[in-house]
Amino acid sequence: MLGSIYRCWILGAAVLVCACETIPVEPPEDALVLKGEDLFFNETFSGNGRTCGSCHRAEDNFAIAPAFVATLDDDDTLFVAESNPALASNFENPVLMRELALILENQDGFGDLENNFNMRGVPHTLALRTSIASNAGPRTGWSGDGAPGDGTLRSFAVGAVIQHYPKTLNRIDGVDFRLPTDDELDALEAFQLSLGRQEELALPLNLQGVIASRGQEIFLDNTLGKCNACHANAGANGDPAIFGPGAGNLNFNTGVEALPDQPADLTGEKNPPDDGFGSPGTGEFNTPTLVEAADTGPFFHNNSVETIEGAVAFYNGDAFNNSPAGQLLIGATGSGINLDATQVIAVAAFLRVINALENLRASDALLETAMKYPRTNDRQATLILRATFELQDGADVLRGGGLHPKAASDIEDALRELDDALSGRNPARYVRAAREAMTSAKNRMEN
Ligand code: HEC
Numbered sequence: 001m002l003g004s005i006y007r008c009w010i011l012g013a014a015v016l017v018c019a020c021e022t023i024p025v026e027p028p029e030d031a032l033v034l035k036g037e038d039l040f041f042n043e044t045f046s047g048n049g050r051t052c053g054s055c056h057r058a059e060d061n062f063a064i065a066p067a068f069v070a071t072l073d074d075d076d077t078l079f080v081a082e083s084n085p086a087l088a089s090n091f092e093n094p095v096l097m098r099e100l101a102l103i104l105e106n107q108d109g110f111g112d113l114e115n116n117f118n119m120r121g122v123p124h125t126l127a128l129r130t131s132i133a134s135n136a137g138p139r140t141g142w143s144g145d146g147a148p149g150d151g152t153l154r155s156f157a158v159g160a161v162i163q164h165y166p167k168t169l170n171r172i173d174g175v176d177f178r179l180p181t182d183d184e185l186d187a188l189e190a191f192q193l194s195l196g197r198q199e200e201l202a203l204p205l206n207l208q209g210v211i212a213s214r215g216q217e218i219f220l221d222n223t224l225g226k227c228n229a230c231h232a233n234a235g236a237n238g239d240p241a242i243f244g245p246g247a248g249n250l251n252f253n254t255g256v257e258a259l260p261d262q263p264a265d266l267t268g269e270k271n272p273p274d275d276g277f278g279s280p281g282t283g284e285f286n287t288p289t290l291v292e293a294a295d296t297g298p299f300f301h302n303n304s305v306e307t308i309e310g311a312v313a314f315y316n317g318d319a320f321n322n323s324p325a326g327q328l329l330i331g332a333t334g335s336g337i338n339l340d341a342t343q344v345i346a347v348a349a350f351l352r353v354i355n356a357l358e359n360l361r362a363s364d365a366l367l368e369t370a371m372k373y374p375r376t377n378d379r380q381a382t383l384i385l386r387a388t389f390e391l392q393d394g395a396d397v398l399r400g401g402g403l404h405p406k407a408a409s410d411i412e413d414a415l416r417e418l419d420d421a422l423s424g425r426n427p428a429r430y431v432r433a434a435r436e437a438m439t440s441a442k443n444r445m446e447n
């Protein structure tokens with residue numbers, strides 16, 4: 001990359017010459033990651049027009065929620081099944097896609113397209129670095145076996161092209177799509193690993209709000225919330241104190257499939273039970289990270305619960321307590337999970353606050369990288385814009401739970417500064433002001 005600096009030289013008898021000089025500067029971002037980002041958002045692999053970004057939206061936490069689907073034009077590539085006659089049946093269910101952001105997946109193979117499929121939500125691709133490893137090998141997708149073959153992110157990209165990109169349901173390589181090359185897989189993997197949090201939190205955090213603090217205690221308490229056993233440090237890995245050293249990212253059958261009145265079933269659309277991990281499945285699903293959860297609803301593999309409060313309350317019900325995982329917990333601790341309304345709200349408040357803190361961390365990192373680019377650079381504007389998506393989520397998750405109104409106001413101030421940064425000629429000043437407001441927001445929640 002080239003940048004310019006203003007430099008002066010002293011020539012001979014103190015003659016001062018000053019000029020603007022163009023010099024090579026170190027690019028602020030990794031080239032492989034940038035290549036992967038370009039593939040993720042732009043490469044169609046000679047298929048039906050979709051990209052990874054058709055479902056994993058940068059504007060929506062690299063996932064997609066029903067509210068976001070509703071903002072898309074009818075010619076968006078997400079809806080290709082509605083316009084391409086070859087994909088009209090057994091490829092997607094447009095009703096479930098538009099109402100619940102559910103995507104059709106043939107997890108157990110393409111042998112019987114009419115009957116053998118699952119309807120699943122789109123998981124975000126954030127913080128994968130913290131959860132990809134497991135004693136049982138890499139775990140990807142809601143059931144930990146989304147990738148055909150070895151379960152790695154590289155295999156996942158290949159599986160995604162075959163599942164989501166075909167021009168016809170014959171799914172023939174070289175005709176209906178082309179498979180990614182090794183170099184492309186390396187780049188896609190590097191990009192995905194670069195997204196979001198790179199390290200686990202170290203709980204407990206010194207939270208400033210009384211409700212979220214109590215929620216954190218309940219979350220960590222192995223005789224009360226019992227959440228930390230499976231979601232250690234509110235991440236996706238099992239607690240080594242319970243499941244042994246290097247427990248990693250575990251699979252459980254927590255009974256989500258046994259929930260009564262699931263929204264997808266209420267629509268009357270065909271929605272076969274999802275058998276989870278393996279083929280035929282064990283009924284188990286892979287533990288997701290929770291730091292990134294509050295702003296990425298609806299929750300669980302089938303988008304069956306809209307709110308984070310509802311997702312916490314799930315653990316009180318029969319579906320969980322009668323499930324294999326619930327029974328395991330009863331066997332180990334003498335009881336299941338039984339939180340009262342105030343406790344459900346407290347745990348949800350904790351999850352909202354750690355999510356907002358992560359929004360602030362992520363947007364600050366984006367802004368820091370943005371400001372390494374020369375001003376008026378397009379990439380700088382892209383990164384500032386991405387920081388605004390994170391901040392908006394932070395304000396929304398706090399407001400949605402009635403939490404930390406002053407921190408939410410600080411975040412909204414930061415958003416106004418970033419709007420000015422994006423429209424003005426000198427973003428540095430506005431970005432600095434935004435980051436100050438963000439620090440103030442953070443200190444109100446945790447320090
Ligand atoms: C049509 C929508 C759609 C497209 C296009 C799509 N995905 Fe996905 N993605 C999903 C769904 C649905 C899941 C959940 C699948 C499962 O549970 O196995 C998923 C899961 C994932 C996961 C697992 C995340 C985790 O937390 O375990 C990764 C990684 C991923 N996709 C990467 C990609 C890549 C790379 C591409 C492009 C080559 C892509 N996806 C294209 C819908 C999509």
Ligand code: HEC
Pocket residue numbers: 142219225226227228229230231251252253254256257285286287288289290293296298299300301302308311312315325326337347
């Ligand atoms: C026995 C292990 C286990 C325990 C204990 C547990 N979870 Fe989970 N959690 C899971 C698994 C597995 C999933 C994925 C389930 C699915 O989608 O079918 C999950 C999913 C979630 C989700 C949805 C995340 C998303 O992105 O959709 C939330 C929220 C959640 N758990 C919160 C909690 C809370 C709060 C507690 C404590 C009250 C808790 N969990 C206890 C294993 C566990």
